[in-house]
Amino acid sequence: MMQVIANGIVAGAGYALFALGFGLVHSTGRFFHMAHGGSYVVGAYLTYVLVSKVGLSSLVGGCGGVLGGAVLGAMMEIAVFRPLRRRNASREGMFLAALGLMVCIQNGVSLVFGDQPVVLRTASVEPGMLFLGARITNVQVCIVATCIAAAASAWIGLQKTNLGMRIRAVASSHELATVYGLRPEAILLLVMVCASALGSLAGILSGFDTDLTPSMGFYAQLMGVAASIVGGIGSVRGSLLGGFMVGLVQHLGVWKLPTQWQEAIVFALVAVCLCIRARGFLRTNWGTKD
Amino acid sequence: MTDVSDGRIPLLRTEALWSGYGTRGVLADVSIAIHKGEVVAVVGHNGAGKSTLLKSLFGLATIHSGRIVLDGMLVAKPTPLNSLKAGIVYLPQRKQVFPELSIKENLALVAQRLPKHDRSDRMNHVATIFPVLRQRWNQEAGSLSGGERQMLGLGLAMIMSPRLLLLDEPSLGLAPDLVVRVLEKARDLAQGYGVAVVVVEHKVKKVLAIADCAYVLRNGRVTFGSRASDLMDEATLLTAYL
Ligand SMILES: Nc1ncnc2c1ncn2[C@@H]1O[C@H](COP(=O)(O)OP(=O)(O)O)[C@@H](O)[C@H]1O
Numbered sequence: 001m002m003q004v005i006a007n008g009i010v011a012g013a014g015y016a017l018f019a020l021g022f023g024l025v026h027s028t029g030r031f032f033h034m035a036h037g038g039s040y041v042v043g044a045y046l047t048y049v050l051v052s053k054v055g056l057s058s059l060v061g062g063c064g065g066v067l068g069g070a071v072l073g074a075m076m077e078i079a080v081f082r083p084l085r086r087r088n089a090s091r092e093g094m095f096l097a098a099l100g101l102m103v104c105i106q107n108g109v110s111l112v113f114g115d116q117p118v119v120l121r122t123a124s125v126e127p128g129m130l131f132l133g134a135r136i137t138n139v140q141v142c143i144v145a146t147c148i149a150a151a152a153s154a155w156i157g158l159q160k161t162n163l164g165m166r167i168r169a170v171a172s173s174h175e176l177a178t179v180y181g182l183r184p185e186a187i188l189l190l191v192m193v194c195a196s197a198l199g200s201l202a203g204i205l206s207g208f209d210t211d212l213t214p215s216m217g218f219y220a221q222l223m224g225v226a227a228s229i230v231g232g233i234g235s236v237r238g239s240l241l242g243g244f245m246v247g248l249v250q251h252l253g254v255w256k257l258p259t260q261w262q263e264a265i266v267f268a269l270v271a272v273c274l275c276i277r278a279r280g281f282l283r284t285n286w287g288t289k290d
Numbered sequence: 291m292t293d294v295s296d297g298r299i300p301l302l303r304t305e306a307l308w309s310g311y312g313t314r315g316v317l318a319d320v321s322i323a324i325h326k327g328e329v330v331a332v333v334g335h336n337g338a339g340k341s342t343l344l345k346s347l348f349g350l351a352t353i354h355s356g357r358i359v360l361d362g363m364l365v366a367k368p369t370p371l372n373s374l375k376a377g378i379v380y381l382p383q384r385k386q387v388f389p390e391l392s393i394k395e396n397l398a399l400v401a402q403r404l405p406k407h408d409r410s411d412r413m414n415h416v417a418t419i420f421p422v423l424r425q426r427w428n429q430e431a432g433s434l435s436g437g438e439r440q441m442l443g444l445g446l447a448m449i450m451s452p453r454l455l456l457l458d459e460p461s462l463g464l465a466p467d468l469v470v471r472v473l474e475k476a477r478d479l480a481q482g483y484g485v486a487v488v489v490v491e492h493k494v495k496k497v498l499a500i501a502d503c504a505y506v507l508r509n510g511r512v513t514f515g516s517r518a519s520d521l522m523d524e525a526t527l528l529t530a531y532l
Pocket residue numbers: 311314316334335336337338339340341342343
């Protein structure tokens with residue numbers, strides 16, 4: 001039982017990390033960034049190349065992966081989302097464009113690396129330490145700690161700094177932000193870079209925990225979006241809450257039910273939550289209006 | 291076109307301005323003059339181009355031809371940043387504040403454009419002009435009533451010590467007595483601080499009561515322009531024009 005809960009928390013931390021970046025983009029750019037999983041999978045595979053092929057240490061390779069994910073995010077913003085926004089594309093249009101990007105990225109990864117899982121874990125699987133009767137590896141501790149640290153920095157950054165205030169202003173209204181001399185496009189690019197760095201970090205950490213497959217980004221996207229919606233899109237605390245809820249429900253559910261139900265349970269949770277709280281549990285009040 | 295300048299040099303004037311959005315034309319041959327310390331009313335039907343006029347002056351629309359002259363100097367191509375630097379502030383229709391930010395954050399955000407040492411002075415100054423803001427300092431702007439929100443909007447503009455204030459339908463959604471309060475505040479800013487104020491307004495009679503001069507827009511053209519002394523007698527006439 002404790003093991004199931006521990007697994008749920010670790011998975012949930014990954015989803016929360018994903019949902020954090022996804023929610024940031026959604027609040028400021030006002031679209032469903034369905035290619036956020038692209039940074040996730042690219043960051044993980046890039047780290048795999050840097051660590052397993054180039055021979056860098058895990059830490060350096062991981063930093064390289066985060067950087068790569070951030071650059072990918074910047075490229076998507078500049079080459080796709082910004083031009084679409086300038087043409088007054090609808091949210092649906094942006095959503096589809098992002099989805100298309102995600103498919104391209106996943107296919108690209110599978111072309112280069114094949115569909116077979118690759119292994120990033122360096123050492124042989126460590127037995128992990130015993131914590132309240134559950135076995136947890138160092139990587140898993142690291143995932144949870146990173147998630148909490150990232151959420152705390154995001155919250156402080158957004159609420160307590162001048163830059164965060166500008167980001168919230170742009171999220172509130174692109175037009176009014178322009179009127180007061182802010183440059184929404186620059187802020188949106190910055191947000192995309194930070195969010196993509198978080199997304200690739202989630203992918204890299206999960207890569208150190210389990211194996212890599214080209215479809216890992218898509219799977220994270222599904223779970224991350226679910227977490228985001230359950231917790232409240234764009235809210236830092238909501239991303240945490242939603243991530244942990246999705247992770248726990250998923251693992252507790254599979255404990256009793258066949259594994260095939262794992263995803264179905266998550267979306268049942270989404271449905272139930274939307275019935276109780278249509279806007280998620282902790283949806284922010286910023287960036288939700290037009 | 292009626293000349294409303296009496297030979298004085300205006301703070302800003304347009305000469306045969308044609309503008310719109312992208313290639314789309316909205317304003318046609320608009321020539322107006324705005325003087326320091328005066329309130330200029332702009333009235334006209336929905337879709338007449340009133341908002342477009344303000345956006346053209348501020349740099350949010352596309353100028354097709356004609357000239358904008360500020361302080362006797364030609365403005366090549368207005369942009370929001372250059373307008374702010376020149377002391378022009380625009381309060382959009384409906385959305386003048388960031389509802390999700392606190393009142394203090396709203397003011398601090400706009401104050402970021404000022405030199406660091408001026409910021410808290412300006413914020414305090416604005417809080418003195420609009421005492422209601424000080425009472426709600428740390429509350430979200432979204433929790434303000436319509437009238438208070440307007441005051442915050444004006445307060446944000448005043449942070450910048452503007453020379454020209456462009457107000458787009460400040461009375462929208464306000465109760466009648468609040469409309470008067472907001473418009474009188476706009477007049478006070480003009481008289482007390484020498485700000486030139488352009489007010490786009492639906493409530494024709496109320497805005498004429500505080501304005502020094504007025505323009506009527508129709509289908510993107512100025513069909514009427516008049517000095518203050520003639521305004522009140524013209525009120526019925528103006529209403530007919532609309
Ligand atoms: N962003 C825009 N892009 C294209 N056309 C616009 C835009 N904003 C307004 N218009 C058009 O310009 C015309 C004038 O609009 P506007 O200046 O808002 O009128 P008013 O403020 O007098 O009601 C309208 O026909 C409107 O459809």
